[in-house]
Amino acid sequence: MATIRSCVRKMTGYVPGGSAKDPRTIKLNQNENRYPPSPQVAEAIQSAMMQLNRYPDSASLSLRRAAAEMYGVTVEEVMATNGSDEMLLLFFRCCCSPGDEAVGFYPGYTYYATLAAMNDVRYRLIELTDEFRLPKRLNPGDAKLVFLANPHAPTGTLFPEGDVRRLIESIPDGLVVIDEAYADFSGATVIPLLRDYPNLAVVRTFSKGYALAGLRVGLGFARKEILEQFEKVRDFYNLDRLAQAGAEAALRDREWLRKTTAKVIASRERTAEGIARLGFKVYASASNFIFFRSSGDVEAERIFASLLRRNIMVRHFRDRKVSDCLRVSVGTDDDMDAFLDGLARAKEEAD
Numbered sequence: 066m067a068t069i070r071s072c073v074r075k076m077t078g079y080v081p082g083g084s085a086k087d088p089r090t091i092k093l094n095q096n097e098n099r100y101p102p103s104p105q106v107a108e109a110i111q112s113a114m115m116q117l118n119r120y121p122d123s124a125s126l127s128l129r130r131a132a133a134e135m136y137g138v139t140v141e142e143v144m145a146t147n148g149s150d151e152m153l154l155l156f157f158r159c160c161c162s163p164g165d166e167a168v169g170f171y172p173g174y175t176y177y178a179t180l181a182a183m184n185d186v187r188y189r190l191i192e193l194t195d196e197f198r199l200p201k202r203l204n205p206g207d208a209k210l211v212f213l214a215n216p217h218a219p220t221g222t223l224f225p226e227g228d229v230r231r232l233i234e235s236i237p238d239g240l241v242v243i244d245e246a247y248a249d250f251s252g253a254t255v256i257p258l259l260r261d262y263p264n265l266a267v268v269r270t271f272s273k274g275y276a277l278a279g280l281r282v283g284l285g286f287a288r289k290e291i292l293e294q295f296e297k298v299r300d301f302y303n304l305d306r307l308a309q310a311g312a313e314a315a316l317r318d319r320e321w322l323r324k325t326t327a328k329v330i331a332s333r334e335r336t337a338e339g340i341a342r343l344g345f346k347v348y349a350s351a352s353n354f355i356f357f358r359s360s361g362d363v364e365a366e367r368i369f370a371s372l373l374r375r376n377i378m379v380r381h382f383r384d385r386k387v388s389d390c391l392r393v394s395v396g397t398d399d400d401m402d403a404f405l406d407g408l409a410r411a412k413e414e415a416d
């Protein structure tokens with residue numbers, strides 16, 4: 066044990082929303098896409114398979130070219146990583162020394178705190194307002210990194226571009242990381258702001274909009290001077306051939322993305338209305354999940370358990386300000402009908 070760093074011994078590992086053992090489970094707890102990926106992904110992976118005897122392109126150049134073209138940046142301003150989680154880790158590895166501070170928002174994506182802990186970085190939280198908006202007074206102090214998911218997780222809130230600018234301008238000496246994991250559903254991105262701000266970085270994932278959570282591909286956008294440094298530190302072959310080929314094919318099939326996100330958004334709106342009709346407070350979502358508030362911790366816990374008995378998995382955070390809230394990912398219309406039905410019964414039981 067003495068050889069293990071004390072910050073590692075002290076930390077708690079990240080606990081992702083659980084996987085389902087029963088194939089009949091309606092799994093609405095990890096914000097995955099319920100639709101299969103574009104058929105062009107399977108085709109691209111199939112042909113890449115015959116080249117598995119060769120190492121992959123360490124630079125993921127073809128994928129990055131496609132991403133650069135799509136998002137209007139240069140190839141040097143985008144890097145490809147093994148899930149966006151690898152990109153998030155690189156910020157800590159490259160920007161922070163032990164004892165430095167990073168800042169996030171509460172409630173928020175908790176993996177940033179895990180990454181901070183494993184790198185011996187202090188992680189400070191700024192509270193969002195009661196409606197999960199950015200507070201008027203931001204105090205990022207001398208943080209090296211600031212993380213904001215937009216659309217936000219777990220709330221689904223979309224922060225307007227003006228808020229993001231305010232945040233970036235509040236910390237000219239730190240790097241502001243906008244995590245756009247769910248931006249395929251909002252259609253809004255701050256990638257063009259890279260022109261205005263050298264201290265901005267944007268992270269995207271293929272796990273949500275592109276339905277490729279199992280392939281593990283993410284993208285990071287920042288100025289060339291920053292990414293040049295990051296490129297030195299990442300795993301040399303961080304993306305295998307199949308991941309590179311699949312992600313590029315997904316990126317090029319824009320019609321698939323348009324159609325699938327439109328379906329998810331329509332189901333989200335219908336489900337949000339259904340949840341509100343049952344008397345819950347529903348927060349506006351620009352994402353592929355819905356965050357809603359029950360009458361208290363006990364009711365939330367009972368609803369969570371009751372849905373689980375019906376084989377429907379949602380997420381309950383059991384956490385200070387949001388322990389009375391539940392988060393449900395948007396599945397197919399059939400999934401959402403089963404969820405709404407289960408929720409209505411669960412509420413009756415809990416009342």
Ligand code: PMP
Nearest residue numbers: 148149150174214218246270272
């Ligand atoms: N950022 C946010 C806000 C997320 O919710 C998630 C997925 N849980 C990620 C990043 C990580 O995504 P990936 O699968 O690309 O590692």
